[in-house]
Amino acid sequence: MxxxxxxxxxxxxxxxxxxxxxxxxxxxxxxxxxxxxxxxxxxxxxxxxxxxxxxxxxxxxxxxxxxxxxxxxxxxxxxxxxxxxxxxxxxxxxxxxxxxxxxxxxxxxxxxxxxxxxxxxxxxxxxxxxxxxxxxxxxxxxxxxxxxxxxxxxxxxxxxxxxxxxxxxxxxxxxxxxxxxxxxxxxxxxxxxxxxxxxxxxxxHGSFLVDRETADLTAQVRRITATLEHPVEAVPAHPKILSARVHGTQVEFILDGYTPELVTAILANYKVREHAVTGLTLPEIFITFTSKDTGR
Amino acid sequence: MKTLIMKELREHGLHVALFLLAGLGSILLLGLFKQLDHEIVLTLLFLFEAPLFTILLGHHLIQSEVKQGTFPSLAALPVNRWHLWIGKLMAALGICVLVYGVFYGLAIMAGAPACQIDLGLGERAFWIVPWLQTRGLPVFTPGLLLFWIPLVLLTASFWGSMQPAGVPAFEAIIGVVVIWLLWSQRILAAMHLPLALGILTIAFLISSWFTFRRAELLTDPWRVGRALLSLIVCLALGGGAWAILDQVADKRLLAGRMDGRIQVMDDGRGVLYTMRTPAEWFDPLQGLGILTGDINDPDQFDHFRCLSQEQGRTIPRQIGRRGLTDPLLSPDGQTMAAVALTRAPGIRTAPRLVLADRRTGAIHSTIDHQARPLAFLGTRDRLLYLRYTHQTGDGGIATELCVHETGKSPRSIYTAIDERPFNLQALYLPCLNRLLIQPPDRDSLWFLSPENGELASSPFRGWNWIRKVWQDERLALILPESEEAWWAVEPGREPRALTEVATTTRFLGRDAKGRLLCVLEVPAPEPHGLPEEVLGIFDPATHRCQPLPENAALRLNGLICGLSRSGRYLMTCPASQSTGEGRVIELETRKEAKVTLPREVVTNIYSVARDGFLVFTERQAWRHDPETAETVQIASFPEPMSFWTIESSLATF
Known part of the structure; x- marks a missing residue:
C-alpha cells in the first residue's frame, strides 16, 4: 500500500x-x-x-x-x-x-x-x-x-x-x-x-532528477576510465554520459545506465588500449547529477 | 483545546503576576502620597493599566510565537487552526477576567462603589470620572470599562499581532487619530457605544481568524493586505447591520409621551408635535444634552420623534428621522424649523437647527448648531432662535437670541453668559415688531428689537406675571397673573393698563367688520344673580368693552368659545362637561347648528382656515367646517391634554 x-x-x-x-x-x-x-x-x-x-x-x-x-x-x-x-x-x-x-x-x-x-x-x-x-x-x-x-x-x-x-x-x-x-x-x-x-x-531546480532504488542507481551509474592509443580532444556525445573528462590519452566518463555493450558502443571509434569500469558512491552520483543539471 | 489553553496560561503567568503587582503597587503608592481617591484609582486602573495590559497581552499572543520561532511548531500540531485560534483567545480572555477581577477588587477596596456589572445595554451609569466627563468623553459605565473596552482592545491587538512587526504600531496610531477625531466631534459621546464596540470586536475577530487561517506560517507578506481587507469588509458589514438596526428602531413607533408644543397645520387638517419614546435595547445612545450638546445626563435614553396626525389617517406618521424634534411650523405651513439630533444612523450629534420639509422631514438646510427655534417673526424668512456657545477661557456658556433671515448670515441680537445655559423665552409682538424677553440679570420684561438688538424697558414684571396674551398685527393685549388689568400694546403708544376692562374678559378675535370681539361678564339682570357672560366688542378708542347689542341674547356662561378667522362664525362648547355637543352660530344671521363631538371635555377651540374650527378635547382633536357642517377626527393623543397644554402650545407665549 x-x-x-x-x-x-x-x-x-x-x-x-x-x-x-x-x-x-x-x-x-x-x-x-x-x-x-x-x-x-x-x-x-x-x-x-x-x-x-x-x-x-x-x-x-x-x-x-x-x-x-x-x-x-x-x-x-x-x-x-x-x-x-x-x-x-x-x-x-x-x-x-x-x-x-x-x-x-x-x-x-x-x-x-x-x-x-x-x-x-x-x-x-x-x-x-x-x-x-x-x-x-x-x-x-x-x-x-x-x-x-x-x-x-x-x-x-x-x-x-x-x-x-x-x-x-x-x-x-x-x-x-x-x-x-x-x-x-x-x-x-x-x-x-x-x-x-x-x-x-x-x-x-524544482524537479526530480533521479528517483530510483538505491541498488539500481549504484548499479547503473558507473565511471568508465579508458586509455587510448592516441590523444583525443573530447569524448563523443551520448545522452547517457553524465560527465566526461579528457586528459591526453586518458578518457574518463560517467555513464547512467551502464551496460558493457553501451561502453563498447561509445568507445567504438577509438583505439582503446585498456578500460576499467568502477562504481561511484552515492555522494559522487549526487554531485554528478546535480553538476550536470543547469535547470530547465 | 484544554492543553492549548493551559500552555497559554503557563506561558503568560509571569506577565500576569507582574501586572497585578503593578496594580497593587500603584494603589499603595497613591495611599502613600495620600492621593487614594476612588476616581483616581478608577482612572489609573481601568483607563491606563488594565487597557495597557490587555493590549500587550493581545499583541503577545501571536508575536511571542513568531519571536520565539515556535509558530511552525504550533502550526504543525495535530490541532486544526480553529482550535489554535480559539485556544489562544480563550486563554487571553481568561487572563483578562482574572486581571480585571483583581483590579475591580482593588478599586472597591480603594472606595469605588460596588456596581452591578452588566453589558452596558441600556444600563444606568455608575462609574463616572468627572474630570473626563467634562472633557466630553463618554460616560464610562461598568459595562464599558469592564467588558466592552477590554474586549475590543484584546481582539484588536490579537488581530494586529498576526501582522509583521511595526505594522500594528502604525495601525494603532491611525486608530488613536480616528478616536481623537470622533472625540473632538462629540461623536463618541453620542453613539451606542456597546453596540459599536461589539461590531468592532466581531470585525477584529473575523479578520484575525481569516488572517490566521490563511497565513500558513505567518511568512506571507500579503497577510497585511488580507488583514486590512477583511477588516474593511467586516466593518462594512457591521456598518450595514448598524444601519439596519437604526432603520428598525426608526420605524418602530413605540408609545411615548408628548413633549413640547402642538402645531396645527394644513388649515386644521393635521397637528404636529414631538413624541418622546423610550429607546429599544439595541438603540440607546449616550445622553447628549439637547440644549448644549454636552454629556449631562447619562440616563437620557429616550428618542424624540416628530409626529403628525392628519385627517384620513388613523395612526400617527413620523416626519423625518427620529431625532428630529421641537418642530416649529412656518407661517405658510410648508416649512418647519426643528432641532435635528441625529446625523448618521445611530449617531446622535450636537443639536443642529434645521429647516425641513413639513411633510417629509427632509432637511433643506442647517441654520446653526446647538440651537433651537423659538418663533418665526411674521414670515417664513425670519426665524428667531436660541443658541448656546461654549466660551473659551473661563468656560462659561453664552446663551444668545439670534435671528436668521433667508439669504443673510444669522445675527445675534442678545447674549447672556453664565456657567449654565439659560432657557430664554421670547414673545414676539408683531404689532410693534419687538420681542418681549426677560434678561437673566433683570427682574422685569424688556422690549428687544430683532433688527438691531436694542433693549427698552417695559412695564411688565416677568414671565410669571403674564397669564394670557391675545394679539394680532395691530394690537397686543396682555393679562397679568395678578389680575390687575389687561394691558394694551400698540404701535405709536406707550403700553397702558386697561383699567376699564375686566380681567375675566376673554378676547376672541376680529369679526367680519374688523371689530375685536370678546366674551365679557355683565352684571346679573336680577339682584343676587350670577354675572352673565355675553359677546362684547373692544373699543380701541375708549379702551372699553361693551356688549354687542345685536347679540345681547347670546348667553355664553360656562362655555368655551372660538371665533372663526373670518369672524362669521362663533363656536361654543360646554366647559368642564363631556356632553358630546357643541354649537356653531352664524353671527350675522344668528343661525345655529349643532356639532357632534366625542363625549370628552372640550379644552380648546382653535380657529383654522377661513371659517373652520379645531376642537381639542382631552384626548382628541376634531375639525368642524360650518360651511359643509362636516366634523372629522384629526388626531387622538396618548395622554389627556389639559387646557394649558394646548393653550401654551397654540399661543406664541
Whole structure:
C-alpha cells in the first residue's frame, strides 16, 4: 500500500518556482532519501506533505489522507522532525510531554522516556539551555513517542555527534522500518544514509532528477576510465554520459545506465588500449547529477 | 483545546503576576502620597493599566510565537487552526477576567462603589470620572470599562499581532487619530457605544481568524493586505447591520409621551408635535444634552420623534428621522424649523437647527448648531432662535437670541453668559415688531428689537406675571397673573393698563367688520344673580368693552368659545362637561347648528382656515367646517391634554 503519494506538486515563492510538478509514490516500510542542494525545496516538500503549507498545484496523500483537508488526522499518524528547532524555549522535556501527549492518541510516555534515556536528553532542563544537538535529539524523541506510521525527517542529523549519528542511522531507523514505519528523509548526509535508504530521490531546480532504488542507481551509474592509443580532444556525445573528462590519452566518463555493450558502443571509434569500469558512491552520483543539471 | 489553553496560561503567568503587582503597587503608592481617591484609582486602573495590559497581552499572543520561532511548531500540531485560534483567545480572555477581577477588587477596596456589572445595554451609569466627563468623553459605565473596552482592545491587538512587526504600531496610531477625531466631534459621546464596540470586536475577530487561517506560517507578506481587507469588509458589514438596526428602531413607533408644543397645520387638517419614546435595547445612545450638546445626563435614553396626525389617517406618521424634534411650523405651513439630533444612523450629534420639509422631514438646510427655534417673526424668512456657545477661557456658556433671515448670515441680537445655559423665552409682538424677553440679570420684561438688538424697558414684571396674551398685527393685549388689568400694546403708544376692562374678559378675535370681539361678564339682570357672560366688542378708542347689542341674547356662561378667522362664525362648547355637543352660530344671521363631538371635555377651540374650527378635547382633536357642517377626527393623543397644554402650545407665549 502506498503511504505517501504526491502528484504534480508545484510551489512558488513569489516569482521563484521551488517545486515544479513533482510526483512520487512511497510504499509502506520504505526508507526514501531526498537529496538536493541548499535551497532547492526539500523542506518545502516536507512541509507540503505535512500540511503546514499549501501547494500551488497538485495533490498529496499520506496514509490515504489529504494533509490539507485532514491535517489533524494526518499529524496524529505522521511525525515531522524539522531542521530547525521550534520548541518552546521555556519548556523542558517533561513539560513538553504534558503539552503534547494529549494531542496524540498513540502517545507512549514510557517509550518517550526510554528514547530520552537512550539519546541522553535531560528531562528537566529547559529547551533554551540545551545544545543544538540535544534539542534535535529531544525533537526526535518527541516524534517517536507518538508512534507514527510515517516519519518525515528534515536534516535529522544536524548538530549530532558521530556516535549519535550512527545510533540513529543504523539502530533507530532499522528498528522503525522493522515495525513497518515509512521514512521519508531529506538530508545532505548522503553517505551516512546511503546504507539505509531503499530509494533515492535527487531534487534539483524544482524537479526530480533521479528517483530510483538505491541498488539500481549504484548499479547503473558507473565511471568508465579508458586509455587510448592516441590523444583525443573530447569524448563523443551520448545522452547517457553524465560527465566526461579528457586528459591526453586518458578518457574518463560517467555513464547512467551502464551496460558493457553501451561502453563498447561509445568507445567504438577509438583505439582503446585498456578500460576499467568502477562504481561511484552515492555522494559522487549526487554531485554528478546535480553538476550536470543547469535547470530547465 | 484544554492543553492549548493551559500552555497559554503557563506561558503568560509571569506577565500576569507582574501586572497585578503593578496594580497593587500603584494603589499603595497613591495611599502613600495620600492621593487614594476612588476616581483616581478608577482612572489609573481601568483607563491606563488594565487597557495597557490587555493590549500587550493581545499583541503577545501571536508575536511571542513568531519571536520565539515556535509558530511552525504550533502550526504543525495535530490541532486544526480553529482550535489554535480559539485556544489562544480563550486563554487571553481568561487572563483578562482574572486581571480585571483583581483590579475591580482593588478599586472597591480603594472606595469605588460596588456596581452591578452588566453589558452596558441600556444600563444606568455608575462609574463616572468627572474630570473626563467634562472633557466630553463618554460616560464610562461598568459595562464599558469592564467588558466592552477590554474586549475590543484584546481582539484588536490579537488581530494586529498576526501582522509583521511595526505594522500594528502604525495601525494603532491611525486608530488613536480616528478616536481623537470622533472625540473632538462629540461623536463618541453620542453613539451606542456597546453596540459599536461589539461590531468592532466581531470585525477584529473575523479578520484575525481569516488572517490566521490563511497565513500558513505567518511568512506571507500579503497577510497585511488580507488583514486590512477583511477588516474593511467586516466593518462594512457591521456598518450595514448598524444601519439596519437604526432603520428598525426608526420605524418602530413605540408609545411615548408628548413633549413640547402642538402645531396645527394644513388649515386644521393635521397637528404636529414631538413624541418622546423610550429607546429599544439595541438603540440607546449616550445622553447628549439637547440644549448644549454636552454629556449631562447619562440616563437620557429616550428618542424624540416628530409626529403628525392628519385627517384620513388613523395612526400617527413620523416626519423625518427620529431625532428630529421641537418642530416649529412656518407661517405658510410648508416649512418647519426643528432641532435635528441625529446625523448618521445611530449617531446622535450636537443639536443642529434645521429647516425641513413639513411633510417629509427632509432637511433643506442647517441654520446653526446647538440651537433651537423659538418663533418665526411674521414670515417664513425670519426665524428667531436660541443658541448656546461654549466660551473659551473661563468656560462659561453664552446663551444668545439670534435671528436668521433667508439669504443673510444669522445675527445675534442678545447674549447672556453664565456657567449654565439659560432657557430664554421670547414673545414676539408683531404689532410693534419687538420681542418681549426677560434678561437673566433683570427682574422685569424688556422690549428687544430683532433688527438691531436694542433693549427698552417695559412695564411688565416677568414671565410669571403674564397669564394670557391675545394679539394680532395691530394690537397686543396682555393679562397679568395678578389680575390687575389687561394691558394694551400698540404701535405709536406707550403700553397702558386697561383699567376699564375686566380681567375675566376673554378676547376672541376680529369679526367680519374688523371689530375685536370678546366674551365679557355683565352684571346679573336680577339682584343676587350670577354675572352673565355675553359677546362684547373692544373699543380701541375708549379702551372699553361693551356688549354687542345685536347679540345681547347670546348667553355664553360656562362655555368655551372660538371665533372663526373670518369672524362669521362663533363656536361654543360646554366647559368642564363631556356632553358630546357643541354649537356653531352664524353671527350675522344668528343661525345655529349643532356639532357632534366625542363625549370628552372640550379644552380648546382653535380657529383654522377661513371659517373652520379645531376642537381639542382631552384626548382628541376634531375639525368642524360650518360651511359643509362636516366634523372629522384629526388626531387622538396618548395622554389627556389639559387646557394649558394646548393653550401654551397654540399661543406664541
Amino acid at each position: 502506498e503511504t505517501i503519494t504526491f502528484s504534480g506538486l508545484s510551489k512558488s515563492y513569489g516569482r521563484v518556482p521551488v517545486l515544479r510538478q513533482v510526483s512520487a509514490t512511497i510504499g509502506a516500510g520504505q526508507v526514501v532519501g531526498l537529496f538536493g542542494r541548499n535551497g532547492v525545496g526539500k523542506t518545502t516538500l516536507m512541509r507540503i506533505l505535512y500540511g503546514m503549507i499549501a501547494p500551488d498545484a497538485g495533490s498529496a496523500a499520506l496514509l490515504g489522507l489529504d494533509p490539507q483537508t485532514n491535517p489533524v488526522e494526518v499529524r496524529q499518524r505522521v511525525a515531522l522532525v524539522s531542521e530547525e528547532c521550534h520548541l518552546y524555549p521555556w519548556m523542558d522535556a517533561t513539560t513538553l510531554e504534558a503539552f503534547l501527549a494529549p494531542l496524540y492518541p498513540k502517545w507512549d510516555g514510557a517509550l518517550f522516556r526510554q528514547h530520552l534515556a537512550g539519546l541522553e536528553v535531560p528531562a528537566d532542563r529547559r529547551v533554551d539551555a540545551l545544545s543544538r544537538g540535544t534539542k534535535r535529539k529531544l525533537m526526535l524523541a518527541l516524534a517517536l513517542a507518538s508512534q507514527p506510521e510515517v516519519l518525515l525527517l528534515d536534516e535529522p542529523l544536524g548538530g549530532l555527534d558521530a556516535v549519535v549519528r550512527e545510533q540513529i542511522v543504523t539502530t533507530l531507523i532499522q528498528s522503525l522500518t522493522d515495525r513497518g514505519v515509512t521514512i521519508f528523509l531529506s538530508t545532505h548526509e548522503i553517505e551516512q544514509f546511503a546504507k539505509v535508504c531503499d530509494r533515492v530521490i535527487i531534487l534539483s
